[in-house]
Amino acid sequence: MASDAHTNTNHASNHLETATLEGKNKVLGFWLFLAAEVVLFACLFGTYLALKSQTMSGPTSMELFDLNLVIVATALLLTSSLTSVFAMSAMNQRKLKLMQFWLGVTVFLGLAFLILEIYEFVHYIHLGHTFMSSAFGSAFYALVGTHGAHVTFGIIWISSLMIQAQKRGINTDTAPKLFVSSLYWHFIDVVWVFIFSLVYLLGKVG
Amino acid sequence: MGTLTIMVVVALFLAAIVLGGYNKNFLERVKGSTVWDWMTTVDHKKIGIMYFMSGIVFFLIGGLEAILIRLQLMVPANDLFVGDIYNQILTMHGTTMIFLAAMPLLFGLMNVIVPLQIGARDVAFPFLNSLGFWFFTAGGIILNLSWFFGGAPDAGWTSYVSLALNEYSPGPGVDYYVLGLQISGIGSLISGINFLATIINMRTPGMTLLRMPLFTWTTFVASALLLFAMPALTVGLLLLMFDRLFGANFFDYTMGGSSVLWEHLFWIFGHPEVYIVILPAFGILSEIISTFSKKRLFGYTSMVFATVLIGFLGFMVWVHHMFTVGLGPVSNSIFAVATMAIGVPTGIKVFNWLFTMWGGEIRFTTAMLWAVGFIPTFVVGGMTGVMLAVPPADFQYHDSYFVVAHFHYVLVGGTVFGIFAAAFYWWPKMFGKMLHEGLGKFQFWTFFIGFHLTFFPQHFLGLFGMPRRVFTYQANVGLESINMLSTIGVIGMTLGTLAFGINIYRSLFIDKTKAPADPWNGRTLEWAISSPPPEYNFAQLPLVRGYDALWVEKEAGKKELTPAEPLGSIHMPSSSYLPLVMAIGVFISGMGFIARGDYSMGIFGLIILGIAMFMRSFEVDHGYHIEPEEIEKDKGVDA
Numbered sequence: 001m002a003s004d005a006h007t008n009t010n011h012a013s014n015h016l017e018t019a020t021l022e023g024k025n026k027v028l029g030f031w032l033f034l035a036a037e038v039v040l041f042a043c044l045f046g047t048y049l050a051l052k053s054q055t056m057s058g059p060t061s062m063e064l065f066d067l068n069l070v071i072v073a074t075a076l077l078l079t080s081s082l083t084s085v086f087a088m089s090a091m092n093q094r095k096l097k098l099m100q101f102w103l104g105v106t107v108f109l110g111l112a113f114l115i116l117e118i119y120e121f122v123h124y125i126h127l128g129h130t131f132m133s134s135a136f137g138s139a140f141y142a143l144v145g146t147h148g149a150h151v152t153f154g155i156i157w158i159s160s161l162m163i164q165a166q167k168r169g170i171n172t173d174t175a176p177k178l179f180v181s182s183l184y185w186h187f188i189d190v191v192w193v194f195i196f197s198l199v200y201l202l203g204k205v206g
Numbered sequence: 207m208g209t210l211t212i213m214v215v216v217a218l219f220l221a222a223i224v225l226g227g228y229n230k231n232f233l234e235r236v237k238g239s240t241v242w243d244w245m246t247t248v249d250h251k252k253i254g255i256m257y258f259m260s261g262i263v264f265f266l267i268g269g270l271e272a273i274l275i276r277l278q279l280m281v282p283a284n285d286l287f288v289g290d291i292y293n294q295i296l297t298m299h300g301t302t303m304i305f306l307a308a309m310p311l312l313f314g315l316m317n318v319i320v321p322l323q324i325g326a327r328d329v330a331f332p333f334l335n336s337l338g339f340w341f342f343t344a345g346g347i348i349l350n351l352s353w354f355f356g357g358a359p360d361a362g363w364t365s366y367v368s369l370a371l372n373e374y375s376p377g378p379g380v381d382y383y384v385l386g387l388q389i390s391g392i393g394s395l396i397s398g399i400n401f402l403a404t405i406i407n408m409r410t411p412g413m414t415l416l417r418m419p420l421f422t423w424t425t426f427v428a429s430a431l432l433l434f435a436m437p438a439l440t441v442g443l444l445l446l447m448f449d450r451l452f453g454a455n456f457f458d459y460t461m462g463g464s465s466v467l468w469e470h471l472f473w474i475f476g477h478p479e480v481y482i483v484i485l486p487a488f489g490i491l492s493e494i495i496s497t498f499s500k501k502r503l504f505g506y507t508s509m510v511f512a513t514v515l516i517g518f519l520g521f522m523v524w525v526h527h528m529f530t531v532g533l534g535p536v537s538n539s540i541f542a543v544a545t546m547a548i549g550v551p552t553g554i555k556v557f558n559w560l561f562t563m564w565g566g567e568i569r570f571t572t573a574m575l576w577a578v579g580f581i582p583t584f585v586v587g588g589m590t591g592v593m594l595a596v597p598p599a600d601f602q603y604h605d606s607y608f609v610v611a612h613f614h615y616v617l618v619g620g621t622v623f624g625i626f627a628a629a630f631y632w633w634p635k636m637f638g639k640m641l642h643e644g645l646g647k648f649q650f651w652t653f654f655i656g657f658h659l660t661f662f663p664q665h666f667l668g669l670f671g672m673p674r675r676v677f678t679y680q681a682n683v684g685l686e687s688i689n690m691l692s693t694i695g696v697i698g699m700t701l702g703t704l705a706f707g708i709n710i711y712r713s714l715f716i717d718k719t720k721a722p723a724d725p726w727n728g729r730t731l732e733w734a735i736s737s738p739p740p741e742y743n744f745a746q747l748p749l750v751r752g753y754d755a756l757w758v759e760k761e762a763g764k765k766e767l768t769p770a771e772p773l774g775s776i777h778m779p780s781s782s783y784l785p786l787v788m789a790i791g792v793f794i795s796g797m798g799f800i801a802r803g804d805y806s807m808g809i810f811g812l813i814i815l816g817i818a819m820f821m822r823s824f825e826v827d828h829g830y831h832i833e834p835e836e837i838e839k840d841k842g843v844d845a
Contacts, residue, residue, distance in 0.1 A: 025330040029403040036437050043441035043471060054462025131454055135462030138454035
């Protein structure tokens with residue numbers, strides 16, 4: 001925005017998302033936002049680890065967690081991260097249709113993950129493990145639920161960006177948006193890796 | 207929903223009356239009005255002024271609460287404000303001063319000054335800047351509405367559980383705290399990200415990191431602290447909200463929860479927070495002392511290093527607020543050593559200020575008086591800080607007036623003195639008018655003497671055994687005369703604040719003389735452009751050729767900055783009403799959740815927020831351009 005000199009510096013590079021100063025700002029600002037998100041999730045993880053044994057005679061993590069289901073969910077989410085990389089690569093080659101296809105796959109996998117998670121929560125509630133039943137319950141749903149809320153937001157966000165890309169094509173205005181949404185999606189994925197190890201795997205060994 | 211409809215209708219009605227009737231031109235007249243211009247602005251200077259002004263309003267409210275506290279404690283066994291009411295005043299005094307006065311006053315200064323100091327035309331995210339301000343305002347209003355609807359929060363500004371849980375704090379008080387701070391906290395986080403991105407990406411050519419003025423550097427580090435500290439508060443408040451509103455058990459020990467958890471989350475945020483409000487004051491001091499000593503800042507690089515080090519260490523000292531919890535000697539010792547270590551970079555700063563003045567051509571303007579008053583006052587606060595950092599001694603000082611004296615020495619003697627100094631220093635740049643020096647000096651002396659009279663005796667109150675947060679004390683245990691002295695000191699601070707109010711009124715409404723571009727013989731970029739600056743700040747981005755960029759040019763005998771680009775059309779972001787709509791959405795949502803029982807309003811507010819976010823995302827807006835001819839015209843007017 002400051003000058004045209006800035007706009008033209010990145011001709012050689014094919015990274016459309018950082019071709020303008022606005023784009024650069026957006027990408028940098030989003031990395032900073034993700035740093036804040038790291039602290040947010042770190043606090044939730046800390047809370048969970050501090051409270052995870054306080055089950056108050058309700059079901060424990062050993063009894064509750066079914067790793068088979070969680071592994072399927074993990075596979076879905078990790079694959080969606082890969083497809084979002086494909087989408088970004090398509091974006092930088094200016095291939096709108098290909099990008100939309102991979103974004104669509106990403107959203108679809110995200111939705112599948114979300115459905116599995118909802119199924120899992122409903123199942124736990126039937127077993128007497130609720131948000132209000134114990135400190136363990138509160139901490140579990142706060143952490144995994146916050147992740148789920150992030151996935152939900154990501155799905156809505158990426159879908160609405162797909163509509164925008166369809167209408168306006170891939171340009172220096174839409175590219176940074178698409179790029180940061182894919183950063184966000186990777187971040188959700190990384191958080192899930194930690195949830196998988198610190199909540200589910202650790203929950204299975206006691 | 208009914209109340210909301212009535213409020214909307216009343217607002218439209220009032221707007222129609224003010225703007226002369228409702229007809230087909232109504233909307234255009236609304237859009238042409240000054241109020242609409244300010245409500246929708248994305249100009250960092252206007253947003254800065256709004257931050258600063260709302261900070262002053264909240265500072266007055268918090269000050270009033272302080273006066274009431276001292277009135278109650280003036281004599282033993284007083285019954286002016288007993289029990290619950292006293293707790294509410296005390297809680298709101300602390301919460302208001304930290305979150306709604308100190309932070310916005312500093313954000314205001316950062317917003318106006320930092321882009322000018324780095325030679326930028328705007329901040330990185332003008333829209334988010336406005337959003338951050340309106341979120342802060344929404345949160346501040348929610349917090350203060352508590353006085354009228356159901357009672358203010360009364361669990362202390364730290365809102366420790368279990369006291370803050372439903373069982374011991376029934377009623378909506380703590381809900382106002384939780385949701386008000388959550389909303390204003392999100393605003394602060396947004397501002398922090400904005401400042402960081404601005405300072406990293408928007409510097410003018412030649413403005414390398416080690417040429418940035420100290421105020422920019424401290425803003426940068428304080429923003430990094432905001433970025434990493436705010437989310438801890440967000441989580442703490444979120445969990446407390448779940449416990450209070452939705453029956454979760456994070457902090458309820460009967461259900462396996464932990465009250466120490468809240469203390470950790472709160473202080474992981476809370477300790478960096480005190481550096482968030484003190485570091486910018488350090489930056490202000492460095493600018494002012496250097497300018498009014500007519501010398502380059504002594505030890506610039508060590509100042510930058512000390513700032514970064516304080517920011518870094520600020521994250522590993524939070525347990526010193528919790529020495530008496532019983533976390534064990536090992537953790538207490540580690541945090542004690544880390545806390546004392548912060549004394550080293552802070553000491554570096556103090557000596558650098560002294561050496562900057564040494565042999566300088568000192569001018570005692572009001573700004574310089576505040577800066578010079580800052581140093582000994584802050585040193586006293588720092589020394590009691592090191593005393594408090596010793597765990598065995600802390601067991602004696604903990605929760606006594608000694609602690610109250612300590613943190614008022616650093617927060618008033620540090621942050622508030624710094625803000626007053628900055629107000630006098632940068633006022634011409636913000637408003638294009640000068641503040642009256644005589645009134646300013648009167649303010650300094652009354653406030654300075656009043657401050658020390660109020661808080662110096664409180665050290666002894668603490669050592670003699672008076673606990674903090676209590677609403678009364680017994681006669682004949684040796685606390686009467688000290689408490690009386692402490693209350694008398696308030697008169698001085700009140701007079702000083704009134705003088706400041708008169709000074710502001712005088713400068714904005716009575717004084718007609720315009721401020722010169724460079725009233726103090728300044729050294730940094732902001733003094734190279736007119737006061738107040740044009741909306742695009744710099745007609746041509748300046749080329750920075752050294753630290754103290756303007757001084758370098760002055761020493762080379764030049765009157766203007768060297769331009770880094772030819773005169774050309776300038777791109778500007780367009781105003782937007784969406785930040786205000788989003789803030790209204792979260793405001794309605796916050797109030798809806800506080801009302802409890804029926805959450806439809808809470809959800810309705812979030813829907814408004816969501817719709818506004820979609821509108822923003824789908825909006826195609828490339829801003830507008832200011833052409834060189836217009837810039838030339840502006841220049842002509844200035845000369």
